[in-house]
Amino acid sequence: xxxxxxxxxxxxDTISGSAIREIFKMIAKPGMISFAGGNPALSALPDKQxxxxxxxxxxxxxxxxLQYGATEGYAPLLESLxxxxxxxxxxxxxxxxxxxxxxxxxxxxxxxxxxPGDRILVExxxxxxxxxxxxxxxxxLVPVESxxxxxxxxxxxxxxxxxxxxxxxxxxxxxxPTGKTLAADRRKPIAxxxxxxxxxxxxxxxxxxxxxxxxPLPSIKSYDKEGWVVFLGSFSxxxxxxxxxxxxxxxxxxxxxxxxxxxxxxxxxxNLNQAIVDQYLRKNxxxxxxxxxxxxxxxQLKAMLGDLAGFPTGTRYTRPEGGLFIWVxxxxxxxxxxxxxxxxxxxxxxxxGTHFFAGGGHENTLRLNFSNSTVEQIHEGMAVLKDIFExxxx
Amino acid sequence: xxxxxxxxxxxxDTISGSAIREIFKMIAKPGMISFAGGNPALSALPDKQxxxxxxxxxxxxxxxxLQYGATEGYAPLLESLxxxxxxxxxxxxxxxxxxxxxxxxxxxxxxxxxxPGDRILVExxxxxxxxxxxxxxxxxLVPVESxxxxxxxxxxxxxxxxxxxxxxxxxxxxxxPTGKTLAADRRKPIAxxxxxxxxxxxxxxxxxxxxxxxxPLPSIKSYDKEGWVVFLGSFSxxxxxxxxxxxxxxxxxxxxxxxxxxxxxxxxxxNLNQAIVDQYLRKNxxxxxxxxxxxxxxxQLKAMLGDLAGFPTGTRYTRPEGGLFIWVxxxxxxxxxxxxxxxxxxxxxxxxGTHFFAGGGHENTLRLNFSNSTVEQIHEGMAVLKDIFExxxx
Numbered sequence: 001x002x003x004x005x006x007x008x009x010x011x012x013d014t015i016s017g018s019a020i021r022e023i024f025k026m027i028a029k030p031g032m033i034s035f036a037g038g039n040p041a042l043s044a045l046p047d048k049q050x051x052x053x054x055x056x057x058x059x060x061x062x063x064x065x066l067q068y069g070a071t072e073g074y075a076p077l078l079e080s081l082x083x084x085x086x087x088x089x090x091x092x093x094x095x096x097x098x099x100x101x102x103x104x105x106x107x108x109x110x111x112x113x114x115x116p117g118d119r120i121l122v123e124x125x126x127x128x129x130x131x132x133x134x135x136x137x138x139x140x141l142v143p144v145e146s147x148x149x150x151x152x153x154x155x156x157x158x159x160x161x162x163x164x165x166x167x168x169x170x171x172x173x174x175x176x177p178t179g180k181t182l183a184a185d186r187r188k189p190i191a192x193x194x195x196x197x198x199x200x201x202x203x204x205x206x207x208x209x210x211x212x213x214x215x216p217l218p219s220i221k222s223y224d225k226e227g228w229v230v231f232l233g234s235f236s237x238x239x240x241x242x243x244x245x246x247x248x249x250x251x252x253x254x255x256x257x258x259x260x261x262x263x264x265x266x267x268x269x270x271n272l273n274q275a276i277v278d279q280y281l282r283k284n285x286x287x288x289x290x291x292x293x294x295x296x297x298x299x300q301l302k303a304m305l306g307d308l309a310g311f312p313t314g315t316r317y318t319r320p321e322g323g324l325f326i327w328v329x330x331x332x333x334x335x336x337x338x339x340x341x342x343x344x345x346x347x348x349x350x351x352x353g354t355h356f357f358a359g360g361g362h363e364n365t366l367r368l369n370f371s372n373s374t375v376e377q378i379h380e381g382m383a384v385l386k387d388i389f390e391x392x393x394x
Numbered sequence: 395x396x397x398x399x400x401x402x403x404x405x406x407d408t409i410s411g412s413a414i415r416e417i418f419k420m421i422a423k424p425g426m427i428s429f430a431g432g433n434p435a436l437s438a439l440p441d442k443q444x445x446x447x448x449x450x451x452x453x454x455x456x457x458x459x460l461q462y463g464a465t466e467g468y469a470p471l472l473e474s475l476x477x478x479x480x481x482x483x484x485x486x487x488x489x490x491x492x493x494x495x496x497x498x499x500x501x502x503x504x505x506x507x508x509x510p511g512d513r514i515l516v517e518x519x520x521x522x523x524x525x526x527x528x529x530x531x532x533x534x535l536v537p538v539e540s541x542x543x544x545x546x547x548x549x550x551x552x553x554x555x556x557x558x559x560x561x562x563x564x565x566x567x568x569x570x571p572t573g574k575t576l577a578a579d580r581r582k583p584i585a586x587x588x589x590x591x592x593x594x595x596x597x598x599x600x601x602x603x604x605x606x607x608x609x610p611l612p613s614i615k616s617y618d619k620e621g622w623v624v625f626l627g628s629f630s631x632x633x634x635x636x637x638x639x640x641x642x643x644x645x646x647x648x649x650x651x652x653x654x655x656x657x658x659x660x661x662x663x664x665n666l667n668q669a670i671v672d673q674y675l676r677k678n679x680x681x682x683x684x685x686x687x688x689x690x691x692x693x694q695l696k697a698m699l700g701d702l703a704g705f706p707t708g709t710r711y712t713r714p715e716g717g718l719f720i721w722v723x724x725x726x727x728x729x730x731x732x733x734x735x736x737x738x739x740x741x742x743x744x745x746x747g748t749h750f751f752a753g754g755g756h757e758n759t760l761r762l763n764f765s766n767s768t769v770e771q772i773h774e775g776m777a778v779l780k781d782i783f784e785x786x787x788x
Contacts, residue, residue: 001592003621008651009509017654021465039462047456054448062441066634068433071415100494100660107659111530115403133658198395227397240460242665257402260411264527265501265659266494271636273664
């Protein structure tokens with residue numbers, strides 16, 4: 001029998017692969033200015049520090065690092081991570097679980113909670129990588145309306161009552177893709193709604209430390225009395241995405257299910273990578289490193305916002321206080337997906353906004369990343385986009 | 395609402411966590427002689443080589459290693475891995491996919507193929523970590539009978555006709571937990587049955603290189619004309635399990651689905667870990683390293699087999715030509731699970747055999763690992779077990 005007769009699992013029926021990952025492959029060409037992806041700047045990746053630390057930890061604990069580890073995590077990291085996570089989240093945390101990038105946190109949380117047909121409330125638009133994850137668990141994604149201050153609490157409660165969701169997936173700080181931040185006075189109500197209705201909240205907060213103006217806000221988790229909120233943290237944006245280390249923090253009962261799920265996902269996150277993050281935390285390298293990154297990213301954000309001011313009349317865009325992304329709405333009728341090929345041909349890339357909506361549509365939107373381009377590249381690339389979009393109007 | 399009201403996904407209804415992982419926690423005490431687990435000897439873990447390589451790759455390609463990578467794999471490894479895999483498998487391979495330990499390979503293959511209720515044929519007993527993986531995909535596990543030469547082809551075809559399985563999961567070489575090897579003349583028939591009936595075969599072959607006597611046998615994959623066989627390879631037993639690098643090799647259509655699944659499992663396997671394995675392969679360190687490991691493991695196997703000869707009358711055990719495990723059947727009526735506490739109290743650990751059977755039972759069996767103990771430890775630990783089992787008979 002030929003292999004074409006193979007029947008793949010039904011979870012793939014509507015999945016064709018991450019649009020971002022496909023764009024990555026399309027733009028892997030020299031000279032490309034990429035506003036796609038969510039990559040840190042190469043200058044923000046501490047290769048020398050990591051090389052030194054790798055050397056140290058392998059010299060000191062090499063045999064244990066190369067041996068099998070516990071699914072629950074590398075013991076030294078468990079200690080340093082708990083202290084770090086509590087500081088990040090702003091409250092006592094019963095348990096942490098190191099994971100293979102916070103993408104795995106989302107996967108494990110869905111594994112623990114989601115049966116086919118279960119409802120998950122999502123922001124609209126939201127991070128497409130995790131939308132794909134939820135779809136692969138055959139969840140029904142229910143978009144909840146946001147305004148400029150993030151999720152609208154009345155709409156959220158309406159949706160909870162109507163759909164009885166298992167999970168709310170939210171990125172409260174410098175949201176991906178919009179750059180929006182959930183207002184301070186909406187954070188406690190979300191934790192309260194979760195407890196009122198028995199809904200788990202996945203608070204995905206990888207951009208929290210990348211703040212260039214304004215005041216840090218309390219996490220949703222810090223208002224959580226009953227344990228319904230699970231905080232997903234990442235070192236991808238502040239140390240290195242290539243190391244694939246993130247974490248989950250929350251109630252032990254939920255994390256225990258995720259740990260069992262992780263046993264058959266990858267047994268444990270690689271010890272070397274956990275040991276590197278552990279030492280990065282213990283040497284207290286993070287504050288200085290984040291300060292340096294933020295100083296640079298702030299300039300890049302400013303440059304891109306400046307260029308957007310010259311875009312065609314009717315263009316609207318967010319003005320984030322941090323993070324990696326600006327969200328752009330072009331005048332109605334301009335299809336950013338259709339124009340991507342032209343842009344790529346002229347060596348500039350972005351992600352069409354339609355991919356971030358659970359229900360598609362919104363062809364006039366796009367997501368721009370500013371962290372992975374220098375100020376010069378930003379000016380050059382934005383001039384190309386301005387030209388393409390202007391011509392599309394005429 | 396209290397968190398106890400949480401409803402976890404149905405896939406966890408019958409899952410309580412890996413027995414081996416639980417035993418690991420129980421035996422993490424100083425002075426323990428562990429015949430549980432499948433850990434390499436600490437002396438077999440090349441910490442100095444890995445430290446040197448880590449230094450080199452971070453110096454040479456540090457920025458790319460710390461940046462996001464492609465889900466498809468780190469480009470240099472893709473090249474070296476393909477050459478290596480073809481040599482291992484003994485045929486041309488259309489595609490390879492580096493994964494986060496071969497445990498992830500099994501997870502991705504199930505993700506690609508298995509809907510709840512789908513049948514998977516398994517050896518009985520089989521590797522319990524992957525049994526748990528298949529159960530979490532809510533597959534129905536159908537045991538197929540083996541004799542001393544591995545899976546019985548007539549029984550296999552009967553089961554295929556009766557159950558129309560999506561997948562056969564087999565560990566053909568030095569099987570976990572039995573140490574048995576599938577006979578040469580049964581390998582081609584399995585590839586043929588897969589093509590005849592349209593069934594995917596997961597050929598899980600992590601122990602292939604750990605051969606202490608006899609002749610290497612062709613892989614099942616080498617007889618595969620249509621692409622139904624997927625080969626799962628691992629570097630855990632021959633370089634380091636803590637690095638979490640394995641691979642899948644096979645048809646591009648199947649690997650493409652697994653790649654899409656991997657996008658939302660962990661985006662990509664950590665680049666540093668892939669780069670380390672790449673250099674380990676390119677420097678051609680593996681042949682010498684395997685030779686050294688095998689020389690030592692052979693002595694450990696011999697010591698354990700020698701000790702087993704003095705076990706109570708009626709004890710039967712396998713005499714593997716390689717791998718990490720010996721399978722022991724005690725006289726009927728001895729319950730190895732009930733006796734484990736006694737053994738652990740006397741600082742010796744093993745895995746009760748019942749955990750490896752899809753349907754439980756077989757309480758008189760156990761799995762012994764010899765790679766993670768010195769010859770002295772083996773004699774000491776086996777004397778304790780002999781004493782415990784002898785007393786249990788009286």
